[in-house]
Amino acid sequence: MTRPGIIDDSQRLNVEAARQSASSAGSDLRLSALIELAVFMALFIFVDYAFGTGDRFWSIAPHPLWAVVILLSVQYGTSAGLIAAIACSIAILSGHLPEQNVDQDYYDYLLYVGWRPILWMLTGLFLGELRRRQLVQNAELRASLAQTELREETLSKAYASTMERVHFLERQIATQAQTVLTVFRAAQNVERLEVGDVITGIESLVEEILAPNKFSVFVPSRNNFDALVSHGWETPTEFSRQIAGGSDLYSCLLTERRILMVTRKDDAAILGDDAIIAIPVQNSATGEILAVIRIEEIDFDKLNSSLLINANLVRQWLSNAFAKAETYENSVWVSNDGARRAVVSSQLWPSLSEWLIQVCRRNGLTLWQLDICNTEASIAIEEALRVTDQIARGFSRELRNTDLVFQRDGRDNGTIISILLLGTNQEGVEIVRGKLKNILRNNSDKTICDLTIATRSVVMPTQGKPAP
Numbered sequence: 001m002t003r004p005g006i007i008d009d010s011q012r013l014n015v016e017a018a019r020q021s022a023s024s025a026g027s028d029l030r031l032s033a034l035i036e037l038a039v040f041m042a043l044f045i046f047v048d049y050a051f052g053t054g055d056r057f058w059s060i061a062p063h064p065l066w067a068v069v070i071l072l073s074v075q076y077g078t079s080a081g082l083i084a085a086i087a088c089s090i091a092i093l094s095g096h097l098p099e100q101n102v103d104q105d106y107y108d109y110l111l112y113v114g115w116r117p118i119l120w121m122l123t124g125l126f127l128g129e130l131r132r133r134q135l136v137q138n139a140e141l142r143a144s145l146a147q148t149e150l151r152e153e154t155l156s157k158a159y160a161s162t163m164e165r166v167h168f169l170e171r172q173i174a175t176q177a178q179t180v181l182t183v184f185r186a187a188q189n190v191e192r193l194e195v196g197d198v199i200t201g202i203e204s205l206v207e208e209i210l211a212p213n214k215f216s217v218f219v220p221s222r223n224n225f226d227a228l229v230s231h232g233w234e235t236p237t238e239f240s241r242q243i244a245g246g247s248d249l250y251s252c253l254l255t256e257r258r259i260l261m262v263t264r265k266d267d268a269a270i271l272g273d274d275a276i277i278a279i280p281v282q283n284s285a286t287g288e289i290l291a292v293i294r295i296e297e298i299d300f301d302k303l304n305s306s307l308l309i310n311a312n313l314v315r316q317w318l319s320n321a322f323a324k325a326e327t328y329e330n331s332v333w334v335s336n337d338g339a340r341r342a343v344v345s346s347q348l349w350p351s352l353s354e355w356l357i358q359v360c361r362r363n364g365l366t367l368w369q370l371d372i373c374n375t376e377a378s379i380a381i382e383e384a385l386r387v388t389d390q391i392a393r394g395f396s397r398e399l400r401n402t403d404l405v406f407q408r409d410g411r412d413n414g415t416i417i418s419i420l421l422l423g424t425n426q427e428g429v430e431i432v433r434g435k436l437k438n439i440l441r442n443n444s445d446k447t448i449c450d451l452t453i454a455t456r457s458v459v460m461p462t463q464g465k466p467a468p
Contacts, residue, residue, distance in 0.1 A: 199290070211299075
């Protein structure tokens with residue numbers, strides 16, 4: 001969005017010019033005043049020579065030049081008034097002056113001749129100052145008006161700009177809310193517990209975050225990468241459906257394991273004509289490449305640094321999803337009844353165990369807890385955690401679908417596995433404990449043989465509360 005400027009330079013210059021005009025109003029001599037004065041003087045002298053006697057109408061009172069002095073003083077201010085008084089004085093004194101009377105001394109005659117120029121000077125100064133003060137006030141009012149108009153226009157433009165920004169943000173928030181929703185739905189497709197389900201969900205995640213027009217997803221197949229998903233292709237053979245094992249792209253993906261982008265000169269030579277960007281997706285835990293995302297077509301305005309950042313985001317997201325899915329698959333076993341079982345993470349132990357206690361209390365069910373402990377500290381806690389899956393798989397034959405197996409961190413009395421038995425009486429618990437103890441003793445791994453089993457009653461129906 002292009003945001004318009006609030007105040008342009010021309011508006012600032014207009015206000016500044018109004019301020020300068022206010023400070024110099026009435027004191028500067030305008031060209032029009034000089035032109036008018038010259039016209040009046042020329043007309044006065046012409047009339048005197050044409051129709052007068054050459055004495056500059058000395059005997060007429062009031063003298064015609066009073067109009068020139070008063071007019072210029074009232075119209076243009078002090079400077080023009082004084083110039084007009086000087087010009088009129090020169091004009092009247094340059095004609096035929098009256099003769100000195102015998103009863104007049106030199107000073108009386110000088111006063112008689114100069115009283116009009118003196119009055120013209122005083123009149124020009126007095127009226128000019130009045131006019132100058134009026135001009136200054138008018139200029140100050142104009143400057144204040146210009147400042148007010150500028151402030152009003154500034155506020156108006158600022159308001160319009162703010163409202164435009166608000167509308168833009170509203171549209172952006174609405175778009176982002178929809179984008180977040182679609183990304184969340186796409187993330188749900190990859191946050192699966194099966195590696196195959198994660199691969200299937202790649203298409204929706206790439207479509208929502210990177211928004212390419214055409215892309216494909218490749219998976220390892222022998223010594224090649226074969227296309228599993230082709231999104232937006234007009235024909236099945238529009239682009240190559242295999243990344244050959246002997247190609248430079250295949251070697252670069254396996255060795256360097258980095259994102260290749262056509263904007264880089266070296267990467268463009270490796271990608272060839274089919275790909276704009278290639279994203280290797282690997283298991284963050286093992287480093288094994290499980291998929292390759294190849295974008296064949298995308299809008300030009302999206303081909304920027306943000307695309308690379310989003311591609312890294314997708315890559316890390318999928319890498320973590322693959323690692324979680326593979327960890328789950330490695331921890332899952334199939335019990336005798338064909339159900340898939342898994343060890344529950346230790347992070348869920350506090351909340352889930354407390355929830356089960358509340359359920360058993362409300363429904364009058366018994367709840368027993370069997371703890372597999374490393375009480376003698378014969379092995380390190382890390383080593384005991386390593387064999388958790390092996391122990392849980394061995395216990396799978398003796399446990400029901402309602403029995404939950406939790407992985408523990410070993411901090412609570414060396415407990416590495418906790419088993420919660422729901423709805424089992426004490427006799428049944430002892431039978432299960434004996435079978436599990438035999439499994440531990442008969443295991444060929446010495447670290448497992450040294451583990452012990454502790455039994456604790458958590459909830460008894462007769463108590464109606466957790467057992468001590």
